[in-house]
Amino acid sequence: MNDLKKVSLIIVSVFFLILSSACSSEGTANQTKSQGSGDQITLDLWHFDPGERMEIYAEAVKRFEEKHPNVKVNVLQVPNDEYKQRVVVAMAGGNAPDVFASWGGGWLHEFVKSDQVLDLTEQDIDFDKFIDVALANAKYDEKIYGLPLGISLYTFYYNKEIFEKNGLEVPKTYDEFLNVVDVLKETGIYPIAMANQPKWPGAFYLMYFADRLGGEQVFQNALNRTGEGFDSPYYVEAGKYIQDLVKREAFNPGFNGLPYDAGSARQLMYSDQAAMMLMTGGFVNNVRQEFPAFEEKMGVFQFPAIEGGKGDPTNISGGISPTWSIKKDTKHPELTVELLNELTSLETAQDYVNRSGNVVAIKGVEVKDPYVETFTQWVNEANAIQFPYDQTLPPELAEVHKNTTFDLFGLTTTPEKAAEEMEKKAKEVIK
Amino acid sequence: MISESKLETARMEAEVKLVRKKQKKKDILVILSFMLPALFVYTIFILYPIITTFNYSLFDWNGMGERVFVGLQNYTALLSDNTFWHALKNNAYLILVSVFVQIPLGLIMALVLFSSIRGKKVLNVLFFLPYLMSTVAVGLLWIFMFDPVNGPVNKLLNFFSFESIHWLSGSNSALIAILIVMAWQFAPFYMILFKAAMVGIPEELYEAAEIDGANGTKKFFYVTLPSLMPTIVSSSILAVVGSLKTFDLFYVMTGGGSGNATEILGTYMYRQAFVNFKMGYGSTIAAMMFIIALVCAVGILFLDFKRRKKQGVA
Structure with a gap:
């Protein structure tokens, strides 16, 4: 009888040891992450654009990282049709990326309604630089939840x-x-x-x-x-x-x-x-x-x-893509807002216009690309988008x-x- | 004197019994401690999700926000949901093809590899190759194969002066196209199972059959096939359960299209849970898939049990 007790005690304690170590390792990892600015901070960024656009975002991220040597941004690119599902799963599982791209509109609204997206209205962002129609695409109840880059x-x-x-x-x-x-x-x-x-x-x-x-x-x-x-x-x-x-x-x-x-x-x-x-x-x-x-x-x-x-x-018909948003429970709201500002900076916008063949939702860029020139003209002449x-x-x-x-x-x-x-x-x- | 010795033996017997009992307990503990790691993984990654799925299926929930308890409302909605029945029907086709095409095909391939033809080694590799590829790669590969304009399948049809078929866009042809790919990909799996089982058939049985005057076909039907019965049964269970659970190839090749012609339970569950933001309803579909698969597996096992009892093996 004694043996039985002993062995069962060992089994149970081993069981709990595994459980507790599994839980605590996650806890400590999070702690070190959120500790002061001296430590390494990792941010996740998800988007859906291939090719030149991917390059442009990578360069913007690099500029951001240079300003913040202790921050590392993990960029993940997933093709269009798969991307939506990827984000939904991550949001549902509580593992959403800090910064994510979307198309604004009803899809983003679904996350906003579930209280998963950070309200940007009061953040340190210059909203005047954006074209109004584009910004309105991520505005719900007079609050802004996303910053547009491309049209x-x-x-x-x-x-x-x-x-x-x-x-x-x-x-x-x-x-x-x-x-x-x-x-x-x-x-x-x-x-x-x-x-x-x-x-x-x-x-x-x-x-x-x-x-x-x-x-x-x-x-x-x-x-x-x-x-x-x-x-x-x-x-x-x-x-x-x-x-x-x-x-x-x-x-x-x-x-x-x-x-x-x-x-x-x-x-x-x-x-x-x-x-x-x-x-x-x-x-x-x-x-x-x-x-x-x-x-x-x-x-x-x-x-x-x-x-x-x-x-x-x-x-003319078109989509606002990408629109950058931040998940609500990010551990570094100031840093992610800064990353958002870099992703919609004039420099990024200029690169986007020059290299991706698309119009931007940001004012003050110089248009050289012939396609962008035509598109910009159409947008300016358009009665409605x-x-x-x-x-x-x-x-x-x-x-x-x-x-x-x-x-x-x-x-x-x-x-x-x-x-x-x-x-x-x-x-x-x-x- | 006699009574004393009797007493002695009784005492000894009792002692032996006690030792045996202790031994048995020890054995159980040892077995349990060996099982523990597996049990641990099984509980966390299989049992727990199954239970939570059933739990979620009772809620109206979008996956992120608040959960509203609705009882069995999701289930009643599901039972009157046309798409669900349509998807179930497609799964049924899938089961039929798996059991009556894939398994026989696997058996034939295994028999070919056991016969005395030349180039067996090459064939072995060729047969097994499809199973080694990832399903996403297989799906994309066949999308290009079935391309209505430039695809090799249609080019071949044209060569034999048949008309081109718009494989993946027609509602009937899309299902057939995927079923073909499924058979192509999974038959090798059953081939491996049958090959392993065939190695285990004693040579003496064939010799005895030969002495009794059995020819090739007779040897197959009276020796090979009965010996393979257990493998066929376990293959069937794998095929049925696998067909009910399948998702990836359909998702890659048509995403449940065209229309909902190739919607199966897996893609429908996925669409409800992750596209339409109805996690509760999606969980209900998942729960139904589990129940159906369980009933099928138990049914097959029961039939097999009866068969063996009839033969007096059990």
Whole structure:
């Protein structure tokens, strides 16, 4: 009997030893981290941009580290489609990075609602340097939760060589655009490249069609529940335009099964198999990294105007990307705010404009890049900038929006049904 | 005299019993102490998450904010959720393919490697290669293979003058495409199991069968197959449970698309928990997956138990 007690005592004590050591080692590690400025401090930074942009952030981080020799910033880059999930898991598990990039809008709002993001309104930040529309994209209840750096416009990229060879001009109106599609089809080139597996590339079309047909109010009314909802005739009409394009075989075959990040659609553009692609400003960045030779033949044009549509053809769609935010329970709020300031400094913004081919949300930069010049002009002339639905809407509704649009492209639903389904969910989710 | 010696033996017997009892206790303790590390890991990484999953499934929770207890509401919602049933149906297809395609394919491959053909070593490597690749790499590789325009699969179809198939974008073809890849990737796993089991079949059985006049096919059906039965049963359990739990290949290749044609329980759970911020509902799906897998595994084991009893082995 005695033996039994002894052994069980040993077992139990060993058990607790392991447990307590496991717990305490974590505790002490945290302590040393937060101790005075003499010790090494580590900050985590997550973002989703490849190529030049990644370089630019790395340089900004380096400048920050030089000012703070005792701080080390661990930068992690995760591709787009995977990034969102990565952050959600980290937030849910309480292991979120100190600084993280997002697209603002409804997605960031979800974290703000759960009290996971630091309120920046009272922090030591010069908010005047940002463009107002961009800053508003991360503002909830008059409080600012994110600092914008880039504005990524959604425009058509096209292959100038192919256009010239076929005597085509940049289409200004939708009829001209359809003519381009028909002419290109006859030559055996896929008129439009698309990789719609992640569902957002196709969603751009719905967004633009609804805007060109009914103006920016269509979405604003549906989102704010003022007036017509997501079952507005404009959305039904937009769905019809999409299915008309699909039936004309304007896109490369099997587009709904192609993942965008893997590059299948970009390859079609690079290899002259397709002539046009509606894409984010990130495409310029991709071209420079993946296939620089293509840049010579590449041109851009805005989504064409629809005759008789109520929308202003200068309206442009785009996302604020990246928007930098800080997690609420960071151990070094002052340091992370400083890191944020460096990531949105004029120097970083200038690098971004010069090298990534994108407009910035920060005033006072000098524009040299031809693409940025065009984009900046468009932004200045724009009557309104529309943010992508899937990043503006609450995540659950955003999913329905992407799924119904995907089904429109797949011809597995009708425009009426898609609009109805969307409105049904909207009534449930937006209160 | 006699009674005294009797008493003596009784006393000794009792003593022996006591020693044995002590010995037994000691044995248990030794066994337990050896098991402890594994038990520790098992509890923390398997038992605890399972229990918390069941706990979370009773809440309305977005994963970060406040938890609201809703009782079994998530379960009733799940049972009337069309997507759930659709996903379950796809999992059922997956189980069918795993059990009736992957396992037989693995068996055939193992038989080929045991036959007396030339180039066995090369075949061995070739057969096993797919299983060595990471699933994400396999998924990406096959996305390019199935590319509707430039993919080798369609090029091959065109060469034999068939029409191109838009594999991953059609709702039926997407599921078929992934099932093909699954079979390609996992058949080698069963091949290894069968190979190991075949080595263990005594040569005498074949010799005896030969003396009795059995030919090749008969030898297979009366010696090889019965001897492999335990392996087939354990393979089936692995296949069923694995099919219910699977996630990665579907996530990489279609993400549950197109539409929700390739939605399976794993991707649906993931989408609800991490995309739609419904951690409670996601946990409910996970809990259901666990229950279904458990029922299936117990069912197969029970059938096997009955089979063995019938044969008088048990």
